[in-house]
Amino acid sequence: MTTLILALAAGAVVGLALGGLGGGGSMLAVPALVYLLGFSPARAATASLLIVAATSLTGLIAHARAGRVRWRTGVLFAAAGLPAAAAAGALSAHLPSALLTAGFAVLAALAAWRMLAPRREVGAGHRSAAGPARSTATGAGLGAVTGLLGVGGGFLAVPALVSVLAFTMAEAVGTSLLVITANSLAALVPRLGATAAVDWGVAAPFTGAAILGAWDGKRLADRLGGRTLQKAFAFALLGVAGLMLVTALH
Structure with missing residues (x-):
């Protein structure tokens, strides 16, 4: 019962992070699976990809x-x-x-820093200089990070879409x-062919709750302001980064 509640x-x-911010959720999914639910890092990354894709x-x-x-x-x-x-997967x-x-x-620390950094308006000259090669390189780098660490990479995708492709924040x-x-x-x-099977007893309720949270995330961001929600998740990520770094060094 405790595992189910967690x-x-x-x-x-x-779900709230993904629905409200377009990213950041997977940065919390992996450590939650490892530290709260007892997954190994490799299995947590696999389960995280499944959860993040559905959400x-x-x-x-x-x-x-x-x-x-x-x-x-x-x-x-x-x-x-x-x-x-x-390939990275x-x-x-x-x-x-x-x-x-x-x-x-x-x-995780980089994601938190990007979330807390003041937004900077990108001038038209800078935007026009960003060509297809830069967009392709950014997309490829994002894919490599996703495959290697089991994160969706939204915290990188959103600023890239704004600064490189001149999207509005809502579109990004x-x-x-x-x-x-x-x-x-x-x-x-x-990953599905190279790692142990996903523990559906944990992954299924986790995914279901995340899906429901995603529907509420957009409304919550509209009510609180996306920047307020972003700061809250950034501080959570800083705590996650510190905990995982200590674990890696021991």
Whole structure:
């Protein structure tokens, strides 16, 4: 019963992050699975990809109904990351757990820093200078991070879509969910054949709660303001980063 409650609570928080911010949920899903629910880092990454893919798809539908998804550009951006996500997903099964944990801790700290940093307006000159090569490289890098560490990468996708492709913040949040869904599924496929089966007794309620949370995340962000919600998750990520770094070093 305790495990079920923990899975439901953690899933709800992950869903709120993905639905409200277009990213950040997977950065909480992996440590929740490891420290609260007893998963190994490799199994947690696999389960996280499954949870994030299902939840991001739910959030994508909600944002698409509101007209906040730029489909053509999002598909092209996601396509650049699919090969990298699949390759990195296969590679991660052969890396030491401590290395994956340390890498995740660094990434969580980076995500928190990006969330807390003041937003900077990007001038038209800078936006026009960003060509297809930079967009493709950004998409490929995002896919590699997704495959290697089992994260959706929305905290990277949203600022990239704003600064590189000149999306509005609302469009970036909605479109990032399309990118996250595609990358997560691409990274999940090689993992399913190389790691132990997913514990559905934990993953199913976790995913269900996350899906429900994603529907509420968009409304919560509208009510509180996306920036307020973003700061709350950033401080949570700083705590996660510190805990995982200590674990990796011991």
